[in-house]
Amino acid sequence: MTVPPIDPPPRLLMGPGPINADPRVLRAMSAPLVGQFDPVMTTYMNQVMELYRGVFRTTNEHTLLVDGTARAGIEAALVSLVEPGDRVLVPVFGRFGHLLTEIAERCGAEVHTIEVPWGEVFTPEQVEAAVVAVRPALVAVVQGDTSTTMCQPLADLGEICRRHDVLLYCDATASLGGNAFETDGWGIDLVTAGLQKCLGGPSGSAPTTISPRALAVIDARRHVEAGIRDSVDVAREGSGTPIRSNYLDLAQIMDYWGPRRLNHHTEATSMLYAAHECARLLVEEGLDEAVARHDLHGRAMLAGVQGLGLRVFGDVAHKMTNVVAVEIPAGVDGDGVRTRLLEDHDIEIGTSFGPLHGRVWRIGTMGFNARRAPVLTTLAALEQVLRGAGAEVTAGGGVGAALEVYA
Numbered sequence: 545m546t547v548p549p550i551d552p553p554p555r556l557l558m559g560p561g562p563i564n565a566d567p568r569v570l571r572a573m574s575a576p577l578v579g580q581f582d583p584v585m586t587t588y589m590n591q592v593m594e595l596y597r598g599v600f601r602t603t604n605e606h607t608l609l610v611d612g613t614a615r616a617g618i619e620a621a622l623v624s625l626v627e628p629g630d631r632v633l634v635p636v637f638g639r640f641g642h643l644l645t646e647i648a649e650r651c652g653a654e655v656h657t658i659e660v661p662w663g664e665v666f667t668p669e670q671v672e673a674a675v676v677a678v679r680p681a682l683v684a685v686v687q688g689d690t691s692t693t694m695c696q697p698l699a700d701l702g703e704i705c706r707r708h709d710v711l712l713y714c715d716a717t718a719s720l721g722g723n724a725f726e727t728d729g730w731g732i733d734l735v736t737a738g739l740q741k742c743l744g745g746p747s748g749s750a751p752t753t754i755s756p757r758a759l760a761v762i763d764a765r766r767h768v769e770a771g772i773r774d775s776v777d778v779a780r781e782g783s784g785t786p787i788r789s790n791y792l793d794l795a796q797i798m799d800y801w802g803p804r805r806l807n808h809h810t811e812a813t814s815m816l817y818a819a820h821e822c823a824r825l826l827v828e829e830g831l832d833e834a835v836a837r838h839d840l841h842g843r844a845m846l847a848g849v850q851g852l853g854l855r856v857f858g859d860v861a862h863k864m865t866n867v868v869a870v871e872i873p874a875g876v877d878g879d880g881v882r883t884r885l886l887e888d889h890d891i892e893i894g895t896s897f898g899p900l901h902g903r904v905w906r907i908g909t910m911g912f913n914a915r916r917a918p919v920l921t922t923l924a925a926l927e928q929v930l931r932g933a934g935a936e937v938t939a940g941g942g943v944g945a946a947l948e949v950y951a
Contacts, residue, residue: 555886558922559894559908560690560867561718562740562747565818566912569745572821573814580811588820589801589811595823596751599720599743600735601831602727606754608801609819611812614717614738616792617750619647621713621734624762624794625682627785628652633680633710635659635666637696638689639897640715648684651788656680662692662899663858663869668700675708682711688719688864690741690906691897693857695723695864702731711758717741720751721826722838722866722910733758742838742866744911745822749815754794762787766795838865841909841919844946848923849907851945852930852937857904866910869896871903873935878902881929889925919946 557563578585589608596607610617622644626632632653634645637660648655656678660666675683683705688695698714705712711733716725720735722742727735733755739745754762767786787793791809800808826834842865849870850856857869872878878895882905885891894906909919923942930937 553890556889556891556913556918556921557908558913558918559892560693560906561908561910563744563908563911563913565740565746566744566822566825568825569818569821572817573746575814575817577813580813581805585811585813586805588816592816592820592823593801595820595827596753598827599751599823599831600727600753601725601729602753602755604727604753604755606759606798606801608752608797609816610736610750610752610792610794610797611748611809611815612750612792613747614715614736614740614750615643617717617736617738617752618644618715619789620750620752620792620794620797621736622647622653622684623651623789623792624765624787625711625713625734625758626651626653627681627765629654630682631656631678631680633658633674633678633683635671635674635683635685635696637665637692637694638662638686639691640686640689640717644684644686644715653682663694665694665696665859665862668697668704671701672704672708675704675710679708680710682713684713684715686715686718687725688716688723688866690718690864690867690908691900693863693867693869693906694859695719695862697862698730698732699726702733705733706731711761713758718867719864721831721834722842722914723864724835727753727755739819739822740911741908742834742910742914743822743826745818746815749812749819751819751823752794754798759798762795762798767793835865838910838914840949841914841916842866842868844916844919844949845907845909845923847949848919848942848946849926851941851943852923852927853941854937857900866914867906867908869900869904869906872905873930876930876933876935878905881905881926881933884929884932885925888929889921891922891925893922893926916950
């Protein structure tokens with residue numbers, strides 16, 4: 545059997561993620577492999593830890609990568625923090641709050657949820673009232689939920705959780721690097737993310753940072769593998785319920801990344817190169833500057849779709865900088881428009897989930913695509929396709945409105 549080599553078309557990925565990786569990240573991924581305990585490799589690992597302390601804005605010693613997609617990071621966080629029977633509170637304002645709920649339930653937690661309509665976010669008072677009522681061990685929250693494009697304010701939640709002696713976990717997969725995030729300043733105990741959104745890389749690595757408060761919980765559940773007991777201090781084994789995963793056991797992953805470099809798995813070398821370059825470029829640009837860049841191009845896209853005469857879904861005041869949800873006009877085949885954009889213009893935009901499926905398109909401006917050219921190209925193509933679909937749009941209104949933002 546003859547199989548042709550991989551040769552994907554040159555798509556412009558303007559959906560809610562993944563996005564086009566920065567070419568510099570792809571170049572880094574093509575670097576030669578080295579052994580996982582080669583001094584060169586361990587040096588790169590140390591650099592990754594320091595770079596992501598800058599990205600997360602934290603001094604946490606345990607700032608590292610979980611090998612796997614962003615969901616691997618989420619599962620590692622929850623399976624390592626949550627003991628069976630623990631109460632977990634999840635504020636749900638979109639699909640990914642439901643995901644946190646499911647994963648926590650699979651960890652054996654007693655999960656309690658509070659919900660607001662899709663397109664809204666929670667007030668601190670709503671979260672605190674639920675914390676007082678439920679008395680959880682952990683609050684698990686998404687910052688930016690791409691299913692609704694809403695960005696949950698977090699600045700007050702850490703203080704609320706600490707006042708009530710509750711840990712705070714945040715899934716920042718879709719928001720980190722393009723929206724303000726302050727791990728230490730906001731008192732967040734454990735954060736996980738992914739490369740394929742604002743960080744400008746491919747999916748496959750989950751940057752993670754762990755506070756001393758979260759570390760204490762994980763250490764209490766530490767379990768030493770039988771096969772390596774002779775080479776480690778077994779007295780470090782915790783007295784709590786062992787973490788119900790080997791691969792996603794943050795206690796073992798911290799030992800692998802720590803100074804002892806205890807063998808746990810073989811590091812995904814090319815993905816580490818990608819994560820290293822994503823963080824290096826972001827720190828070089830400056831976190832504030834990167835957030836401002838995402839804000840600028842996000843505002844241009846928002847103005848552009850409104851300039852076409854399209855309506856935007858949700859509370860725009862709490863919209864993520866990097867994704868906009870556009871209501872599909874009445875009488876327009878939403879999937880047909882997406883197909884024409886892809887087949888005629890090599891541009892991908894997204895649909896949504898649950899109650900928003902078939903009601904909105906989700907258009908992203910993030911990572912390497914948070915630039916002027918992709919925004920204007922997408923708006924021009926969208927206008928042409930909408931006209932072909934029989935929709936009434938303002939001629940040149942999308943590009944014109946975006947240019948006013950840039951001006």
